Amino acid sequence: MKDKLLHTPEGVRDIYGKECRAKLYVESQLLAKMRLYGFESIETPTFEYFDIFSEERGSVSAKDMYKFFDREGNTLVLRPDITPSIARCIAKYYRDCTGPVRLSYHGQTFINSNEYQGKPKEFTQIGAELVNDASVEADAEMIALTVECMLAAGIPEFQIEIGEVGFFKAIVREAGLGEDDVDEMRALINDKNSFGLEDLMRRYDIDEKLSKIIVNLPTLFGPPEKLKDFKALTDNADAIASIERLEKIYSLLKLYGYERYISFDLGMLSKYRYYTGIIFNAYTYGTGDAIISGGRYDNLIGQFGEAAPAIGMAVIVDRMMAAMMRQDIVHDADERIAEFSADEDSYADELKKAIEARKNGTPARVNIRH
């Protein structure tokens, strides 16, 4: 019976010792990067009203959120991600602000998926949001920040893949397909399932050229040189504008010197419905998922008040740590601690030494000898 008290619930865990030190170190590096880009910290509550994270705003479906009730019977949720909370804050506190706002956050998020045993349900996220700036320069800045976060963590080999949902949206609009038709299509494209798409497209009577682009979307990814080929596929002005935006971002990233980490994928359609423009993911070896994700969400803040364009990115810190562990990237977080041991009589002397050491910045412990 007593042993049961030692367990944590499925999906959450303790982080301690060396691992905890390493995590705090990496977090401090990431936050320092965001400060260097001029982002200001913000804290939002761990739980909020359910409506903040509902379907059209949310990143996870309602069934995957931890829900509970307050005394008045309102439905509350443990936040599954932080961007909607920031959007709410922008609409509330930065209403009169017309210039760019840069905010960064650091907190726990919760996903109540019961699909697979042992998958974590609590994640630390560190993220940044750049609001009131619709420019392509803002897009490039967030991607540069993403690169710097990967480098700051000490991960040498990684890829940032950039997509643009505008391309897909322009094509389906031209094809005259509605939101309902698109959902299944989106899932198949996301799974890079071309033959499933082919089957699906047979159900629709749309222009052959458009249909071919949709069926080929899962293959429209690769290095920057390919963007030219993608552009040649269509004469849809909006779709071409999307690709030209990606080209512009690439040329801006050259100014930072980060172009070698970049590739493109027009078939990348985030499950986050709130994205309206570019979306991007950072990948490395040792984990099956993106470590950093982000994108442009020009319609989200408007759902809480005055509309404002915005772009954001978030690091899933626990996933980053897991990848680093599997790649044997170790930070020398083993700091030296001076140990002083004293009995009752010598305590005053030993304490003095410890105080001196701490003054010089050396961690020190004083322990009583029994």
Place this chain on the structure above:
Amino acid sequence: MRYITIALAKGRLAKQTMGILSQIGITCEEMEDKESRKLIFTNEEMGYRFFLAKANDVPTYVEYGAADIGIVGKDTIVEEGRKLYEVLDLDLGKCRMCVAGPESAREALDAGRMIRVATKYPAIAKEYFNNVRHQTVEIIKLNGSIELAPIVGLSEVIVDIVETGSTLRENGLVVLEEIMPLSARMVVNRVSMKMEQERISKLIGDMREVIEKRG
């Protein structure tokens, strides 16, 4: 060069897949040695590693990135529901996922009555009855010889793979409804697809050519 690791579902499918791979010049002699007790086989000069796994586990290996690529039936992919790229239809092991049972069960099925469904594929069965048929049913998970269930009265119908239908016929069962067509697929880990884009894209392209030529 980093190894590209391929997980193959044990059995006939693994052999057929190696056949396709050998046509594009990827061979693995180690694997043909039947005496060998090795679990993992390598082709050093081309940088490939292969291992055999239980079909249900292949999507898991690939999702977690322990294998970059997996070869497995569509039935397993749908049942496991893992996050993967499903990139190629190998056009092998073609069959259908069906609702089957004795002819007498058709009436209860059509009337949307509360029936018992025995299956090795509870996720597929649940999805089909809930979201396609909108019928409340009791799903009973079994691990083999599913055809037995309606015969001994464990369930009214079964959800299972049907290839030729001869096992069903011999046991007095018929296909009542078809849920989906099935075949072997190639799945790819999402991160591997980005990190090893060039090699994996080439592999997919080469395999597609062989499959299309075969018709």
